[in-house]
Amino acid sequence: MKTLTAVMKVAAFILFPALALAQGGPPFRSDDPDTPGNHHWEINLGFIGERSPFGGFYSTPDIDINYGVGNRLQLKYELPLGIEEMRGVSSHVAAGLGDSLLGAKYRFYQRHSKTRVKDGERVVKFSLSxxxxxxLNNPTRAVARGIAEPAPQLLLPLEANANYxxxxxxxxxxYWIAGKNVPDSWIQxxxxxxxxxxxxELYLELYxxxxxxxxPGTQKLAETTLGLGGRIPIVKSHWLRLIGMGGRGLAVATPSNGQPGWIAYVGIQFLSDKRRRHGDE
Structure with missing residues (x-):
């Protein structure tokens, strides 16, 4: 598994400078530097599943609302209706509102192609955000019932994308800073x-x-997954798209390691600007 982690770091941070349009973001688990555009919306309504032989967690649905402030800044609010399923001796099912997730994405660097033009814009070769x-926890008993994690928690990430x-x-x-009750974690x-x-679009994701x-004495939870997914316009003007992804865990799931057997996302995406922005032009 250490070898796999090293490969992911190399792919993300060594290949990029040699290599930008939307890749990450729903239906994928990782994100990218693209934004909705000034005064435009991106709304994702998705049904998400993650399951192993020992249980599963589902968002039915997951509501992800994003708004562009200028072409470089994106504000986000996300709220799932969660269902937790436990199998075995303590078998049970619980449902309710999950945690609220608030975010602000800022694309602080972008490099345009000097010659390539698409849809009236110079193609962005590389960008960072x-x-x-x-x-944040909502005022419900979701944490006690196992539907949501204790909060507050803070994610501090860096995103990049490029064309090759x-x-x-x-x-x-x-890096997730999770506080006293939950271990911190790395995502990549x-x-x-x-x-x-x-x-x-059709993409492969390693997460x-x-x-x-x-x-001490507690096993570290880990999730390593490989998924295949994409986005397809379902109206001619491309403002409404079908988005989906399916994948599997790359390690054997046990009751204590948190590894999923399979993951899935099926939903629709609404874009008020008919496309996401990857540059200022």
Missing amino acids: TYPQLL GWIRISGEMG GVVAGHEFRKDT DLREVRVA
Whole structure:
């Protein structure tokens, strides 16, 4: 698993400078530097599942609302209706509102192609962003019932994306600061694929989350998954798209390691600007 983590770091942070349109973000687990555009909305309504032989967690639905302030800044609010399923001796099912997730993404660097132009804009060859996100508990009993994690928690990530020929690549690496009751964790993800025609995309994602600084004698939870997904316009003007992703865990799931057997996302995406912004022009 250490080798896999090293490979992900190399792909995300060594290949990028040699290599930008939307890759990460829903339906994928990692994000990218793209934003909705000034005074425009991106709304994702998704049904998310993650399951192992020992239980599962589902968002039915997950509501993800994003708004652009200028072409470089994106504000986010996300709220799931969660269902937790436990199997075995303590078998049970619980449902309710999950945690609220608030975020602000800022794309602080972008490099345009000097010659390539698409849809009246110079193509962005490489961009970087940061996307701090704050997880907050809602005034419900969701934590006690196992539907939500204790909060507040803070995610501090860095995102990048780039073009390398016909391949598009994005990556994210970040650190969750979880407080006293939950171990901190690292996240890292790489998405690579191709746009076959305008706004019809197919990508492969390698994603990893693992806890750090757990209590002595406690096994670190880890999730390493490989998923295949994409986006397809379902109206001619491309403002409404079908988005989906399915994948599997890359390690054997046990009752204590947190590794999922499979993951899935199926939903729709609304774009008030018909596309996401990857540059200022």
